[in-house]
Amino acid sequence: MLKYILIPLTVVLTANAETSVELDIQSSIEMAQKYSPLLKIEEVNIEQLEYDKRKALGMALPQVSTEYTINNFKTKPSYGGFSLNSDYERTVGVTVSQALFTFGAVGNAVKAADAATVMAELKQKLTQREVIYLTKVSYYSVLLAEEQLKIAQGSLKNAQDNLNILQNYFSSGRPPRGDVIRLQTDVALRKPQLEEAKSNLEQAKAQLKVVLGLKDDRNVVLKESFKTTFNKIDFNDLSNTLLNKELQVQALEQQIEFNDRLRKAQRGKMLPSIGAFFSYSSSERSNKEIFDTDSTINSSVVGISVNWEIWNGGQNRAEYKKAIAEKTKAQIQLQKTKDDLYIQLKQTIQSFNTLQKNIKSDMEAVKLAQQSFRLSQNRFKAGKTSITELNSTEQLLTQSKATLALHKYQINQSYAVIQKLVQSAFGGKQ
Secondary structure, eight states, X not given: OHHHHHHHHHHHHHHHHHHEEEEOHHHHHHHHHHHOHHHHHHHHHHHHHHHHHHHHHHTXXXXXXXXXXXXXXXXXXXXXXXXXXXXXXXXXXXXXEEEEEOTTHHHHHHHHHHHHHHHHHHHHHHXXXXXXXXXXXXXXXXXXXXXXXXXXXXXXXXXXXXXXXXXXXXXXXXXXXXXXXXXXXHHHHHXXXXXXXXXXXXXXXXXXXHHHTOOTTOEEEEOOOOOOOOOOOOHHHHHHHHHHHOHHHHHHHHHHHHHHHHHHHHHHHTSOEEEEEEEEEEEEEESSSTTOOSEEEEEEEEEEEEEOOOOSTTHHHHHHHHHHHHHHHHHHHHHHHHHHHHHHHHHHHHHHHHHHHHHHHHHHHHHHHHHHHHHHHHHHHXXXXXXXXXHHHHHHHHHHHHHHHHHHHHHHHHHHHHHHHTGGGGTTOO
8 A cells, every 4th residue: 555655655756856946046146147038139139240240241252243235236336437336235244342441431330340340249248247247146036035925934933922921821711802813913913924925935936936037837946045254345446446347337438439430431432432343344245146156356545533422412511410420429328327327336245344333233133032922922921911002022133133134135236236336356166
């Protein structure tokens, strides 16, 4: 009979193991990066810009073209009074041209394409940092929800224990009806709080699974807990790194470079372009059928061309002015971004340092609140204190635990923001 019980139990345990996944922060980050649609889009953008770069480079390389034509002369052509006695002409030609000097139109277009590619690569790295940050915040949100659930469970248990103490104290008699109702109310109020905490945990896990690309039926089990001790962070050192080395600043500097190269390329389009060309053609003529040949004429030409689009309705000048405006806009955006990042880093570090101090006080507050509640419970068992004092100490304990849990989430989230802003200062650590 025992073997019939163990076999289904083994199947259930195996199924549970297959649907659960244990996660630490590093493995979560790796899963998120592998799944992230945002990073995949950035990879495609870089690939597209590489093609644009190849297109721009192509303008600086020799251009080769060929042409094949068939003519049926309705009026026979004449040259200097001499008439060609041909009804049909078949011509094949090859032309090779090379831009020699374009006043920077071609060279700056290639350099603009280079800057655009570098910008895209920096943007990909910034997106990678954002994915790391979102993964950490989602992970921390689950940790916070788990702690809040434990707090709600503990609070309900305390309320039930208080009710049991009252009933046991009057086990040989009838307890005061008012006191019983108050304690029963405490128990009733904590039950929906527990259900809400369970719901919040499920929502936090669902969000984490979306970030990691896990199916909804997978259960996530977190292996790490909140960090509560951190190294000291110096704002002055990090602010210098932020304003001089970080990706956000580098990306905007590349944006300025791109717009400047685009401006120069547009200016070059308003000036003449000088090029060399070689052309070879072979014509077969006939006065009979279209594919007969009565005579063949071959020719080759080498020359220099000067092309100057003097007026095109103001299009080139408008593009040139637009490029100047875009460069100015990027310069303003760079300064604004530096200011915003500076303030964000300063405020985050101030908050982080404050939370470091508060967490030590929070831990001490929880320890003292636990002692106070246990003392109050013991006094209540002996009939030496009131329900009001008992409830007050229990509420203080619950609030102290909730505050500690929230502050642990906030300090880890703040540390993640600092790492995102100045990751190079942490040796590239995630």
